[in-house]
Amino acid sequence: MPFREIAGHRRVLALLSRAVARGTLPPSLLLAGPQGVGKRRTAVAVAEALNCLQPQTSHAVAEGHLTAHSPRGGDPAAALQVADGFEIDACGACGSCRRIARGAHSDVIGIEPGDMGSIKIEQVRDVIDRAAYRPFEGRRRVVIVDEADALVPAAQNALLKTLEEPHPASVFVLVSSMPDALLATVRSRCPRLRFGPLPASVVADALRRDHGYTEAEARAAAADADGSIGCALAARSVDLTEARAAAQRLLEQAARVADPVRRLEAAKALTARPGPRPAAERDQLAAVLRVLASLLRDLGLLAVQAGSGETLANMDLHADLTRLTSAYDSNRSQRAFGAVDRALGALERNVSPKVVADWLCLQL
Numbered sequence: 001m002p003f004r005e006i007a008g009h010r011r012v013l014a015l016l017s018r019a020v021a022r023g024t025l026p027p028s029l030l031l032a033g034p035q036g037v038g039k040r041r042t043a044v045a046v047a048e049a050l051n052c053l054q055p056q057t058s059h060a061v062a063e064g065h066l067t068a069h070s071p072r073g074g075d076p077a078a079a080l081q082v083a084d085g086f087e088i089d090a091c092g093a094c095g096s097c098r099r100i101a102r103g104a105h106s107d108v109i110g111i112e113p114g115d116m117g118s119i120k121i122e123q124v125r126d127v128i129d130r131a132a133y134r135p136f137e138g139r140r141r142v143v144i145v146d147e148a149d150a151l152v153p154a155a156q157n158a159l160l161k162t163l164e165e166p167h168p169a170s171v172f173v174l175v176s177s178m179p180d181a182l183l184a185t186v187r188s189r190c191p192r193l194r195f196g197p198l199p200a201s202v203v204a205d206a207l208r209r210d211h212g213y214t215e216a217e218a219r220a221a222a223a224d225a226d227g228s229i230g231c232a233l234a235a236r237s238v239d240l241t242e243a244r245a246a247a248q249r250l251l252e253q254a255a256r257v258a259d260p261v262r263r264l265e266a267a268k269a270l271t272a273r274p275g276p277r278p279a280a281e282r283d284q285l286a287a288v289l290r291v292l293a294s295l296l297r298d299l300g301l302l303a304v305q306a307g308s309g310e311t312l313a314n315m316d317l318h319a320d321l322t323r324l325t326s327a328y329d330s331n332r333s334q335r336a337f338g339a340v341d342r343a344l345g346a347l348e349r350n351v352s353p354k355v356v357a358d359w360l361c362l363q364l
């Protein structure tokens with residue numbers, strides 16, 4: 001997958017593209033950040049850009065030293081094809097790009113945790129042996145260590161020697177959501193690139209474009225995903241569109257109705273959907289509660305800075321939420337948010353979903 005097709009992270013991607021174009025990419029890198037935001041995809045994009053047979057290059061680079069590497073580097077027409085201002089990007093379509101994307105390129109090696117959840121020294125030794133020689137078919141060999149924090153200490157120490165004296169044609173890309181779990185000696189060898197959570201709008205776009213979500217599903221999933229596409233995909237088993245509608249109905253009812261009996265009626269709707277699995281009811285309620293928390297956080301934001309909806313997780317509900325601020329001022333939003341948080345905790349401790357829903361409806 002070329003840089004231009006990765007969701008978000010424009011600054012980091014531009015940095016990597018520039019380094020690839022100018023031949024200044026460090027021999028080892030650590031891509032750090034939350035799970036499911038595109039770190040591994042970025043590592044693959046680097047491998048593709050380094051080995052693409054028909055890379056797209058920008059004008060500035062086309063006139064510079066890249067021409068030696070790129071068959072089309074000197075062609076001004078090629079400059080017009082680079083999207084998003086990247087100095088170089090893979091074509092995504094040549095034999096090299098396609099083999100890398102399939103995991104079938106002999107010079108792009110991936111390591112990841114095995115069945116026991118760790119990366120063993122044997123896996124690392126095998127890669128170190130291969131990385132000591134010139135690439136077979138590509139320009140650069142790229143070793144991608146996914147979930148690098150799972151490397152056992154002996155494996156990290158074995159890797160360290162190679163990181164200290166890498167083969168000039170080899171690049172090591174470590175990917176981790178817990179970079180501080182790596183040995184300090186390894187960390188110090190690998191310049192760190194930080195990946196933050198993605199804005200909800202970027203997650204929603206990616207879900208729609210790459211994963212077949214409808215507009216409504218994508219928005220609902222993105223609002224509940226903490227800026228992680230992977231998180232959104234993992235939560236797919238619950239009906240997030242329904243959860244989001246239920247959370248919104250609940251808030252609107254709580255804003256209008258103070259009568260406890262009628263509020264408890266509303267609580268029934270939260271747990272009245274028997275699912276195929278015993279855990280489904282609990283999962284569905286948890287999904288409603290997480291959406292509710294996200295809506296309340298947005299209400300809290302609107303209460304202190306009315307108008308701008310740019311920072312909201314539920315930007316598409318801006319108008320609905322703004323209407324609710326007459327009932328939900330900053331204090332009430334915060335109190336309700338605290339109650340939702342306690343309700344989620346109770347669900348995790350296996351308190352019955354019905355009890356949790358009843359309690360919460362009286363607190364909002």
Ligand SMILES: [Zn+2]
Binds near residue numbers: 090091093094
């Ligand atoms: Zn290509």
